[in-house]
Amino acid sequence: MTETITSRDGTTLVVDTIGEGAPVILVGGAFNDRSTVAGLGAELASGFTVVTYDRRGRGASDDRSGDYLVANEVDDLAAVIAHVGGRASVFGHSSGAVLVLEGAMHRLPIDRVAVYEPSYYADESLPKPPADVYDRLRALVAAGDRDGAVELFLGEVVGVPAGAVAGMKTGETWPFLVDKAPSLPYDVLLSTPWQLMPFDRIAAIGVPVLAIYGDQTAPGLAAATRAVAETAPDAELEVMAGEDHAVLQRPAALATILAKFFS
Template structure:
């Protein structure tokens, strides 16, 4: 069942609901929409009411600020998440993958009514010995989005934010998923504005959280993502850390590997 709700600034947000029981909202990261978390939703639906949505500017969701010539403000995405939670009853468990993990944590830190928060590989910068993107990445991605340069934005994100070699990205452009990436490319500044990967994670803000938090990473993932997950677990009082054997950042493609951990945590 798909509903179209209105966020604070007038943007329309497409929301799907599945199953019955306590409410769990799933939030994807860069290059994701509600279709990419649908597998996890199917795994959780026997126990929960699972809610997925297209983040603004993706899929069936609009972005009133961008349409009016505005920028990429994290607060707008927090408002969207707040509208989704209100739509499904006023409180919910939250799960976020990648930049979606930072989005749900940010929402909880800003007082959204979260019963608990589970995050998979939140891409905070936490290890000073690892390389990081330059501080002008957000400005350059914003300029590419303004100019309609989808290919440039996607390429810059993959090479600079994720750290893939240029030859790998070049090969991806001939693959079947590149068109999907290009479709989401204009929203990449939101993901970078959330993660701000040139700055170290603010552990003091995380330490102020007073909701149950679960941090998860796969043991085959990149060192920086491991460090980001560990930073959440180390910073939030009482947080749990779980390592999934054999998994990496692409865990959404293996929902059966992730779901049991979420079911146990959301209980």
């Protein structure tokens, strides 16, 4: 079932619901919309009411804020939780993982939080993007240069080599990525990858947390996931053998882990 709800600032969010049981909200990261978490949702639908939504500024959702603020997306998550009955468990992938952790840190009515490879900066021995990357990204989006925004994000935020980015531009998925360009400043603001993750705020999270990463993922993502598990007071760590950041393309094993945690 597809419905439309309204966030605090009037932004319209498109929400899909499938299955029956306790509500679980799935939140994708950068370059994701509700379609990219739909496979995971289908795997979980036999035991849960699974809710997915297009984060603001992407897919079928709009953005009426006029500014990029983390608070906007926290308000959106609150609106989705209200839509499903006022309480829910949540799962987030990458910057979506950071968003659901923000929801917990803002004391939204969340029962349990599961995250897959949150896109924090946690290991000072690893490279990080420059502090002006957000301003440059936002300027490219404002100028209508979506290709440039995607290239900047992939190259300087994610760390994809220039040759690989050039190859991606000729691939079938490039238009899908470019379509998400206006929402990329939200992903960067959530993660603030030029500075260390907010250990003190994560240490104040008051609900159970499951932090998951794949043993084939990038070192920075693995480090951030471990740091969340070590910092949140009631947290556990799960390492998936043979998996990397693209786990949403192979959702069955992840769904098994989440179903156990959310039950």
